[in-house]
Amino acid sequence: MGMLLLLILCALAAPLYAENVGVDPMESSLAGTVLRDGKRVDIMQPNDNPLHLGLSPIGPSWRWGAYALGADSQGRDIAARLLYGARASLLIAFSAACLCLVMATFCGLLAGYCGGWIDIIISRALDILWAVPVYLFAISLSVVTVGHDLSFGPFHVQPDSLLLPIGIIALIYVPYAARPIRARTRSLSSAGFVLAARGLGASSLRIVFREILPLLAETVLVLSPLIMALCLLAESALSFLSLGVQAPAASWGSLIHDGEGLIYSRPVVAIAPGVAIILTVLALNALGDAAQAELRARGRR
Numbered sequence: 001m002g003m004l005l006l007l008i009l010c011a012l013a014a015p016l017y018a019e020n021v022g023v024d025p026m027e028s029s030l031a032g033t034v035l036r037d038g039k040r041v042d043i044m045q046p047n048d049n050p051l052h053l054g055l056s057p058i059g060p061s062w063r064w065g066a067y068a069l070g071a072d073s074q075g076r077d078i079a080a081r082l083l084y085g086a087r088a089s090l091l092i093a094f095s096a097a098c099l100c101l102v103m104a105t106f107c108g109l110l111a112g113y114c115g116g117w118i119d120i121i122i123s124r125a126l127d128i129l130w131a132v133p134v135y136l137f138a139i140s141l142s143v144v145t146v147g148h149d150l151s152f153g154p155f156h157v158q159p160d161s162l163l164l165p166i167g168i169i170a171l172i173y174v175p176y177a178a179r180p181i182r183a184r185t186r187s188l189s190s191a192g193f194v195l196a197a198r199g200l201g202a203s204s205l206r207i208v209f210r211e212i213l214p215l216l217a218e219t220v221l222v223l224s225p226l227i228m229a230l231c232l233l234a235e236s237a238l239s240f241l242s243l244g245v246q247a248p249a250a251s252w253g254s255l256i257h258d259g260e261g262l263i264y265s266r267p268v269v270a271i272a273p274g275v276a277i278i279l280t281v282l283a284l285n286a287l288g289d290a291a292q293a294e295l296r297a298r299g300r301r
Contacts, residue, residue, distance in 0.1 A: 003283040011090055014083035021066040025084050026248045029075035034067050043075045056265050072258045072269050081250045082272055088251040092165055093232035099170035100227055104177035112185025130175040141168045142243035160246040169234045177223050184219045188212045218295050225288035229281045236277055252277050
């Protein structure tokens with residue numbers, strides 16, 4: 001929780017950091033200069049090869065100020081883009097996880113409680129989604145939607161909107177959350193208190209919302225950080241392939257893509273967002289494991 005809180009605070013502080021050090025993380029600065037050790041130096045400098053051909057972005061200073069982590073191939077401040085990338089990546093992962101869990105809860109609850117042909121249809125649809133490789137499905141949807149406006153009645157979604165990756169990522173992970181929710185619903189549907197409620201004449205809606213849904217909160221709570229970690233990895237993969245967050249906006253996946261060509265000369269461009277992704281996923285997995293262990297211990301008591 002501490003690690004996640006720190007990452008969220010850093011993401012929220014992105015505009016303050018950019019304003020304080022005086023950089024614009026979204027604008028190219030190929031001809032710009034920066035103050036280093038009391039002298040003005042070019043952000044794009046000659047390469048260190050014998051012929052000094054081409055230009056290489058300035059390296060990290062490891063001190064507070066502009067270009068503390070160096071620049072990318074467009075002369076943009078890596079530290080500022082890393083913080084702005086955290087805003088996009090965490091927002092997409094959180095929103096996609098919430099949307100995924102809402103859809104999964106609806107599908108799992110409907111299939112598990114109703115049973116019969118409703119359960120068969122929903123379960124087979126989830127099996128089809130489950131059978132398709134996650135990233136292949138996400139890439140296919142992204143290729144179709146990226147670069148095209150989408151209209152749903154009065155709603156109009158721009159091709160660079162974050163709603164597109166949020167919706168795509170949420171959809172591909174619905175089967176992963178819906179299956180355990182369906183299994184839990186089926187076990188609760190045959191519990192004694194549910195049978196007693198039916199015997200007293202309670203309606204199906206009352207049983208679902210008053211008896212079953214509150215007890216599904218534990219399952220959803222355990223799944224939440226794990227689904228969010230999966231959504232973060234999916235967003236990073238799509239953005240790395242230029243199918244997620246679109247330039248000039250930044251996410252951790254797009255930052256790794258930007259640093260791919262600089263991995264030998266300026267490795268921090270790709271390593272910094274990679275470390276951020278690792279820390280976030282590890283923190284989310286640890287949080288999910290801790291929540292599951294706490295609920296098990298509470299159940300034993």
